[in-house]
Amino acid sequence: MRNVLSIAELESEHTELLPVRETLTFGFGNQNWAAIYASNSSLALNAASLASMANSAAVQTVVVTQG
Numbered sequence: 001m002r003n004v005l006s007i008a009e010l011e012s013e014h015t016e017l018l019p020v021r022e023t024l025t026f027g028f029g030n031q032n033w034a035a036i037y038a039s040n041s042s043l044a045l046n047a048a049s050l051a052s053m054a055n056s057a058a059v060q061t062v063v064v065t066q067g
Helices: 007-012
Strands: 034-040 060-066
Touching: none
Parallel strands: none
Antiparallel strands: 034 060
């Protein structure tokens, strides 16, 4: 089921700005840092079995640097 707004409903919408928020600082002045590194990998080994297959394909990397 899809909700569809009419033109009158869209025109009646309004926005407002959010107030400024204070961030946590750790002696770095007025800076907010987020350094994140995440890595996923996969390895498959099929040994000592005849006519078998092993398949693995999963590589994921996330790097976020913010200052």
